[in-house]
Amino acid sequence: MLPKVMTIFGTRPEAIKMAPLVKALQASPHLETITCVTAQHREMLDQVLELFAITPEYDLDIMQARQTLRDTLCRALAGLEKVLVQERPDMVLVHGDTLTTFAGSLAAFYQKIAVGHVEAGLRTFDKYLPFPEEINRRLTGVLADLHFAPTNVARDHLLAEGVAPEIIYVTGNTVIDALRTTVSADYKFVCSELNQLDPSLRTIVVTLHRRENWGEPIAAACRAIKRLLTALPDVQVVFSVHLNPVVRETVFGVLAEQERVLLVDPLIATDYHNLLARSYLVLSDSGGVQEEAPALGKPVLVVRTVTERPEAVAAGTVRLVGIREDDIYNATWNLLTDQEAYQAMAQAKNPYGDGFASQRIVQAIEFYFGKREQRPEEYM
Ligand code: UD1
Ligand code: UDP
Numbered sequence: 001m002l003p004k005v006m007t008i009f010g011t012r013p014e015a016i017k018m019a020p021l022v023k024a025l026q027a028s029p030h031l032e033t034i035t036c037v038t039a040q041h042r043e044m045l046d047q048v049l050e051l052f053a054i055t056p057e058y059d060l061d062i063m064q065a066r067q068t069l070r071d072t073l074c075r076a077l078a079g080l081e082k083v084l085v086q087e088r089p090d091m092v093l094v095h096g097d098t099l100t101t102f103a104g105s106l107a108a109f110y111q112k113i114a115v116g117h118v119e120a121g122l123r124t125f126d127k128y129l130p131f132p133e134e135i136n137r138r139l140t141g142v143l144a145d146l147h148f149a150p151t152n153v154a155r156d157h158l159l160a161e162g163v164a165p166e167i168i169y170v171t172g173n174t175v176i177d178a179l180r181t182t183v184s185a186d187y188k189f190v191c192s193e194l195n196q197l198d199p200s201l202r203t204i205v206v207t208l209h210r211r212e213n214w215g216e217p218i219a220a221a222c223r224a225i226k227r228l229l230t231a232l233p234d235v236q237v238v239f240s241v242h243l244n245p246v247v248r249e250t251v252f253g254v255l256a257e258q259e260r261v262l263l264v265d266p267l268i269a270t271d272y273h274n275l276l277a278r279s280y281l282v283l284s285d286s287g288g289v290q291e292e293a294p295a296l297g298k299p300v301l302v303v304r305t306v307t308e309r310p311e312a313v314a315a316g317t318v319r320l321v322g323i324r325e326d327d328i329y330n331a332t333w334n335l336l337t338d339q340e341a342y343q344a345m346a347q348a349k350n351p352y353g354d355g356f357a358s359q360r361i362v363q364a365i366e367f368y369f370g371k372r373e374q375r376p377e378e379y380m
Contacts, residue, residue, distance in 0.1 A: 002032040003369040005116075006089035008080065010040030010062075010100030013288045015048035016269050018095050020177035021118065022054055024358035030371035031362070036083050038062050038076045038100045044243060047268050058083045066245060069099065069132060076103035084111045091145075091365065095119055096287075097130075097137035105143040114368075115140075118361060119173065120147035121154030122308040129306050130287075131212045146368060148361050150352060151311050152380060171360040172353025172379035175291050179273060180355040183296065187274040191267055194238070194275060201236040201260070202280035202336070204228075208251070208303060209242040210285040217323035218247060221283065221303050222254035224329040229260050232336055236260040238275060240267050281335055281342075283328070290318050291352045299345035301331055316348035353379060 005025055009018045015037075025033040036058035039045055049056065060079035062072065076099060084092070084107055091114040094104040105115045117140050124134055141147065147163060149155040150173035158168050189195050197203065206225065208218045225237055241251050241263055255261050267275065273292065276282060282293045285303045293300045294317035301321045312318035321331040335342055356379075363376035 002030060003090040003365075003371070004032045004034060004087070005091045005093060005365060006034045006036055006084075006087060007093045008036050008038070008100065008104035009095055010038035010045065010076065011098050012041050012044040012048060012266070013286075014095040014098060014100065015045050015052075015054075016178055016288065017119065017174045018093075019048060019052035019054060020174050020181070021093070021358040021361055023052070024362045025365075028362050028366065030366045030369070034058075034087060034089060036060070036080070038079060038103070040067075040072055040076065040098065040100045041243075044266050047266065051268050051270060058087075072099045073103055076100055077107055080104055080107035081110065084108060084113060089113060090369070091116055093118055093361075093365075094140060097122070097133035097140070099132075099136065101140050102136040105140045109143045114145040115143050116146040116148065116361075116365065117141060117144035118148045119150055119154075120144060120168075121149040121156075121158040123154075123157045124306045124308045126306055129212060129304070130210055130308075133287075134308070146364060148357075148364070150357065150379075153311055169360060169364045169376070170378040170380060171364075172355075172357035173291050174353075174357040174361070175288055176295055176350070176353035176355050177358045178269070179292060179295055182270045182273040183277050184274070187270070187277075189271050189274065191264060191271050193262055193264060194267075194271060197238070197262070198236060201234055203275075203278065204235060204237045204332070205275055205279040205282045205284075206237055206239040207242065207284045207286050207289060209244060209247050210304065213285050213303065213323060214246050215250065217285075217303065218250045219254055220323060220325040221328050222251055224325045224332065225261070225283070226254065226258060227329050228332055228336070229258065231333065235280075235336060236262070238262045238264065238279075240264050240272060242266065281332075281345075283332060294318060294348065295350040295352060297346050299335060299342065301328070301335065303328060311351035315351045317345055317350070319345070 035056040042063040062075040092108040095118040366372040
């Protein structure tokens with residue numbers, strides 16, 4: 001019998017980053033693969049499942065409107081326990097830092113099933129930033145039997161916490177694997193409004209959703225965007241607005257009906273990645289976008305005070321601009337008006353991977369189960 005590996009995810013970013021890994025696991029002759037989604041997100045998850053043609057064996061369908069942390073965690077934990085008892089996988093794979101990630105690793109621990117943590121070792125060292133993700137990923141790190149660190153920085157965090165070096169693999173980030181399949185020069189957008197954007201204007205792509213930014217920080221960023229559009233007539237904004245009603249109320253409250261602002265519902269990942277590729281710069285509090293945009297040569301201004309992705313800051317492609325209106329406005333205005341500063345950010349190197357992270361992770365799992373003699377080569 002082949003070792004059975006169950007992949008567990010629930011939100012959009014986990015799905016985008018797990019999709020290449022699901023495909024790579026399915027291609028392995030040494031492993032049996034099974035997929036379970038909590039559906040902590042519903043529509044935003046389904047977009048990704050459809051795009052990558054993944055049909056989960058289990059769908060817990062737990063999302064509720066305006067769900068709380070506790071209720072989401074409890075529903076995920078209860079649903080996952082049933083699935084794990086029924087399927088008895090030999091390992092579960094979780095990704096990153098969401099409630100689904102923590103619930104998946106805790107449910108597996110209770111069943112004494114091995115846990116592999118993909119995108120392990122990211123830290124801000126601030127318990128509440130981002131909230132609750134910093135603690136979700138640390139708790140998952142405590143429970144994990146295999147840690148797939150995207151970079152050396154992440155590996156060093158784990159080593160400093162006492163994780164044994166032989167259970168850490170530096171793999172690169174699977175999001176770069178996904179990007180290899182989604183971006184093309186002649187791409188035509190599925191969202192028709194994107195095909196009608198004015199090509200003579202510079203496009204700023206915006207996403208904002210972080211829980212700690214709900215309310216004033218998101219409103220401040222929206223006001224800064226409004227002022228930028230008045231100051232710079234050759235700029236347009238495409239804002240992909242998260243389905244969370246808390247976020248939507250703030251964003252639509254400030255930016256609805258604004259000239260040169262296109263507010264769109266969450267785009268399918270191919271649309272979003274190709275939009276990034278054609279943009280001038282990105283303004284966001286997203287985690288994944290801090291990895292994707294640098295790989296596409298696009299500067300990212302991050303609406304946060306700290307980031308768990310210091311590699312991109314060091315490489316010069318990502319800059320933290322804080323959460324105050326004037327700081328966001330000034331940093332964006334500077335980048336839009338200073339060619340030299342722009343070129344420096346746009347030409348920096350992507351530190352997040354070579355597109356083969358999933359392959360390394362599969363090889364490491366095969367090695368763990370004795371299906372491969374050699375420990376796989378690591379990234380960098
Ligand atoms: C979650 C993750 C966050 C991740 C983000 C990615 C936690 C605590 N948070 O935050 O780490 O960065 O996903 O986007 O795990 N909604 C819909 N349809 C959807 C998705 C969401 O209607 O497809 C609405 C629902 O009202 C839902 C709300 O958004 O209750 C919030 O979803 P939730 O997963 O709790 O939090 P996010 O802010 O999306
Ligand atoms: N994304 C997408 N459509 C959009 C906006 C973002 O597919 O309209 C993708 C983006 O490419 C990235 C991921 O969603 O891969 C980031 O998700 P999000 O910002 O929701 O979560 P985070 O990365 O902050 O956890």
